[in-house]
Amino acid sequence: MQIALIGCGAIGSALLELVQNDAGLQIAAIVVPEGSQDAARAVAQRLAPGAQVVQTVPAAGIDLVVEAAGHAAITQHVLPALQRGLPCIVASVGALSAPGLPEQLEAAARAGRTQVQLIAGAIGGIDALAAARIGGLDSVRYTGRKPPQAWKGTPAEQGRDLDSLAVETLIFEGTAREAAAQFPKNANVAATVSLAGLGLDRTMVRLIADPAVRENLHQVEAAGAFGSFELTMRNQPLTANPKTSALTVFSAVRALRGHVAPLVI
Ligand SMILES: NC(=O)C1=CN([C@@H]2O[C@H](COP(=O)(O)OP(=O)(O)OC[C@H]3O[C@@H](n4cnc5c(N)ncnc54)[C@H](OP(=O)(O)O)[C@@H]3O)[C@@H](O)[C@H]2O)C=CC1
C-alpha cells in the first residue's frame, strides 16, 4: 500500500520510524509546507528513502493518506484527497470543531466513495463510548491535565507565567467545541471524546496545567443506559513535542496496519 504522510513533526517522524520495516506499508510521499521541505528531506533520507517530499498529495500512485500535521491540513489536504477517492486517516480531530467541516468531510468521502477515519489518538475507551451512545448517553465529561510547559503557545499563557506555576491551575472550562478551537494542539482528544459520545456542544471539558505531573493525563467520565465508566490515561509525552502523547503515534500506526492486516482488532 502506497501512503502519503501529511506532516513530518513529532508524530510524523516517530510514525516513519515505526513503519519503516512494515512490508505492506510503503511511505511514497511526505507532505509538508515549503519551509519544512529540507527538514523533512533529512528525516526521509534516514527513515523513508523511497518517499518524495512534496507540498501536496501527489496526483497518482497513492492508496492511503495519513494526516499528522494540524487543523489546517484537513481543509488543505484531506478534503481534496477524499474527493479523489483516497481513504484518509486523521489525527487532527479537533479540526472538526469548525462548523460545517464534519459535513464537508462526509460529503467529500461520499463523492470519492471512500472513508475518513478519525483515530482515537491519545485517548482510550472510544470504542466503549461510541457503543454506549447507541443505547443513549446521559453525561460525558473530559479532563485534560498536562505539565505547564505543554501549554506554552496557547491561551493558557494569557495572564499567567506558566514557568512559575506552583499549583494546578484550571485554564479552560467549557464545551468540547470551544476547547478544540482554542487549543488546536492540545484538545484534539476533547473533540474525539465528544464526536464518539454526546457531541461537540454537550461534552463538558476541563483543561488543567499541573506542575505536579510529568505525563499527559486524560480522564473521561461517562454515564448512560449502558452503565458508567471512568477512564484515566497517563500518557508519556513525546520528547520532540511535550504537547503530544506517544500513544497518538501508536494509534496512527495501528490505523495504518489495520488497512493491510488480514485480522484486525
Ligand atoms: N488525536 C490526538 O490524540 C492528537 C492529535 N494531534 C494532532 O496532530 C498534529 C501534529 O502533532 P505533532 O506531530 O506533535 O506536531 P508538530 O508540530 O511536531 O508537527 C507538525 C508537522 O506538520 C507540518 N504541518 C503543519 N501544517 C501543515 C499543513 N497545512 N500541511 C502539511 N504539513 C503541515 C509541520 O510543518 P511546519 O513545522 O512547517 O509547520 C510539521 O512538520 C497536532 O497539531 C494535532 O492537531 C496531536 C496530539 C494528539
Ligand SMILES: O=C([O-])CC(=O)C(=O)O
Ligand atoms: O497528545 C495528547 O496527549 C493530547 C493532545 O495533544 C490533544 O488532544 O491534542
